[in-house]
Amino acid sequence: MLSDDFLFSGLRFPGDGSVISDLSLSVGVGERLVLFGPNGGGKTTILRLLAGTTGRSAMAEVAYLPQTPYMFRGTLEKNLVIGLTNGEATAARDLAAVLGLGALFRADAQRLSGGQAQRVGLARTLASAADLVLLDEPLAAINAADADDVARLIRNATSTRALIAVSHRIETVVALGDRVAIVDGGRILQDGPPSEVMASPVDDRVAAIIGIGNVVQGTVVVSEDGLTELDCDGFALFVSAQAKPGQLMTARFGAETVALYASRPVGGTQRNVLSGNVTDIVSRGRLAEVIVDVGRPIAALVTPGALDALALDVGHEVWVAVKAASISVARAD
Amino acid sequence: MGYLWNVLGDAIAYLTEFGPDLRAIVVLTLIVSILATMIGAGLGIPVGVWLARARFTGRSLLLGIVNVGMGLPPVLAGLFVLLLLWGDGPLGDLDLLFTPAAMVGVQTMLALPIAIGVTVGAVAAMSPAATEQIRALRLTPWSRFTLIVSEARVGVIGAVAASFGRVIAEVGAVLIVGGNIAGETRVLTTAIVQESRQARFGAAVGLGLILLVLSVLVNGLLTWLQSRGERVV
Numbered sequence: 001m002l003s004d005d006f007l008f009s010g011l012r013f014p015g016d017g018s019v020i021s022d023l024s025l026s027v028g029v030g031e032r033l034v035l036f037g038p039n040g041g042g043k044t045t046i047l048r049l050l051a052g053t054t055g056r057s058a059m060a061e062v063a064y065l066p067q068t069p070y071m072f073r074g075t076l077e078k079n080l081v082i083g084l085t086n087g088e089a090t091a092a093r094d095l096a097a098v099l100g101l102g103a104l105f106r107a108d109a110q111r112l113s114g115g116q117a118q119r120v121g122l123a124r125t126l127a128s129a130a131d132l133v134l135l136d137e138p139l140a141a142i143n144a145a146d147a148d149d150v151a152r153l154i155r156n157a158t159s160t161r162a163l164i165a166v167s168h169r170i171e172t173v174v175a176l177g178d179r180v181a182i183v184d185g186g187r188i189l190q191d192g193p194p195s196e197v198m199a200s201p202v203d204d205r206v207a208a209i210i211g212i213g214n215v216v217q218g219t220v221v222v223s224e225d226g227l228t229e230l231d232c233d234g235f236a237l238f239v240s241a242q243a244k245p246g247q248l249m250t251a252r253f254g255a256e257t258v259a260l261y262a263s264r265p266v267g268g269t270q271r272n273v274l275s276g277n278v279t280d281i282v283s284r285g286r287l288a289e290v291i292v293d294v295g296r297p298i299a300a301l302v303t304p305g306a307l308d309a310l311a312l313d314v315g316h317e318v319w320v321a322v323k324a325a326s327i328s329v330a331r332a333d
Numbered sequence: 334m335g336y337l338w339n340v341l342g343d344a345i346a347y348l349t350e351f352g353p354d355l356r357a358i359v360v361l362t363l364i365v366s367i368l369a370t371m372i373g374a375g376l377g378i379p380v381g382v383w384l385a386r387a388r389f390t391g392r393s394l395l396l397g398i399v400n401v402g403m404g405l406p407p408v409l410a411g412l413f414v415l416l417l418l419w420g421d422g423p424l425g426d427l428d429l430l431f432t433p434a435a436m437v438g439v440q441t442m443l444a445l446p447i448a449i450g451v452t453v454g455a456v457a458a459m460s461p462a463a464t465e466q467i468r469a470l471r472l473t474p475w476s477r478f479t480l481i482v483s484e485a486r487v488g489v490i491g492a493v494a495a496s497f498g499r500v501i502a503e504v505g506a507v508l509i510v511g512g513n514i515a516g517e518t519r520v521l522t523t524a525i526v527q528e529s530r531q532a533r534f535g536a537a538v539g540l541g542l543i544l545l546v547l548s549v550l551v552n553g554l555l556t557w558l559q560s561r562g563e564r565v566v
Contacts, residue, residue, distance in 0.1 A: 048465075051468075051469060052468070053465055053468035053469055064469040065469070066462065066465045066466055066469050068462040068465075069462075069466065070460070070462040070463045070465070070466035072463075072466075072480060072483070072484060073483055073484070082470060082472075082476075082480075083470035083471045083472050083476075128471070
């Protein structure tokens with residue numbers, strides 16, 4: 001268990017009886033926390049309170065990337081190193097080059113695209129030596145094809161520091177977060193590893209925000225013709241991706257994409273067919289969430305009718321089937 | 334119409350005789366106006382930047398005082414400085430009454446609230462993203478200040494232009510504290526008053542034309558700077 005190297009308590013905005021009152025938050029060095037929730041839920045306000053750009057002054061020395069990185073008049077390079085020490089500026093130039101900005105250093109910063117501006121802001125923020133890094137929607141303006149690489153860069157740059165990121169996209173939570181905190185109405189509704197929170201949301205509200213689903217990490221065993229086999233510590237998972245053997249990947253699939261069978265299904269299109277025992281059945285509004293232990297818990301969402309048809313109960317053995325095409329993957333190394 | 338043409342003819346005749354007396358008036362006008370603008374804007378811009386961003390009790394009161402100051406009747410400012418500098422007044426020993434220094438002082442008093450007020454408006458009108466980014470960066474007070482002025486440059490140049498405009502057009506306050514002494518404290522505006530009162534309209538119009546040209550030149554320069562600032566955006 002990580003220590004609470006940064007512990008914030010009594011966060012409030014903008015005063016008594018406000019959106020955020022007496023909120024506490026902690027994050028340890030080497031830990032990456034993603035605040036996740038709907039727009040207007042208070043995520044950005046929490047980050048701004050921590051950064052000290054609203055309310056009281058900053059509660060720790062932080063490097064903070066606002067939601068819309070603003071480019072000041074001048075060149076990209078001037079914007080890249082603004083507010084940094086010489087050593088940090090060198091690191092920022094290196095990061096910017098990795099982010100594909102190397103040829104644009106002399107470019108007029110105010111003519112950059114949203115994605116380029118976000119990369120400049122990211123490079124500057126990550127180059128800062130501050131021990132706590134705060135990123136507001138760091139991947140929002142990054143195109144999908146590059147999001148994986150940029151996420152890796154963020155993870156590497158913050159491996160010995162604490163990171164708190166804000167996002168309303170589940171892809172970012174999976175790509176960046178060791179921990180996720182579900183934020184809505186100015187409160188943290190649930191806090192834990194993404195796989196745990198997604199498989200076991202504490203209530204319907206959290207389930208509606210994050211979506212019930214499964215997050216699994218695995219190492220690539222073999223990857224051929226776009227189909228990749230992951231060794232997930234006890235079972236194999238086939239996903240639709242191209243990867244190098246030995247690579248660590250994170251796989252995510254919604255509980256609604258998981259089908260349950262009373263006996264081993266044959267002749268179907270599912271590449272992943274696993275068996276296990278039902279460990280829990282939780283009512284989720286009009287649906288039921290069935291947790292099956294296949295070496296690790298897998299969550300499946302089924303209708304009450306299907307539950308009755310299979311006569312499912314805790315302790316029963318069932319077969320779980322997931323199509324490789326329903327699984328999203330991202331590099332996790 | 335013939336009468337007005339005659340006045341204009343006299344004015345041109347007056348200007349063609351551009352002598353040492355007239356040169357002294359123009360030079361003093363420029364020195365007093367530019368000095369007062371520089372001091373007023375030099376103090377007013379930093380104060381305006383601070384006042385636009387700081388949050389403290391009494392801020393609204395201070396903003397109210399600045400707004401009143403922007404509309405302060407110049408004769409009142411002149412009267413106030415006159416009382417200060419008068420022989421028996423608190424600053425009487427300085428012996429500054431009816432000197433260019435007194436004129437610069439009163440003009441600065443008039444320019445300062447305008448420089449502050451216009452700067453507050455310009456900084457407050459910056460985009461929220463720029464404001465948030467500036468707060469987010471670890472900056473020294475000086476680099477934060479220069480960054481803000483650079484971002485709000487169009488409005489800040491406007492603050493300088495508005496200060497200069499008020500100062501160069503001002504007549505009541507400089508008349509009271511300067512005394513319109515020929516060769517010592519006479520500036521274009523007070524000279525115009527003097528010539529008008531003595532019905533020397535040709536001279537008055539000639540002086541007015543110089544004032545107009547100076548005003549156009551300085552404001553033209555500032556407008557050019559403003560448009561250069563805008564083009565990058």
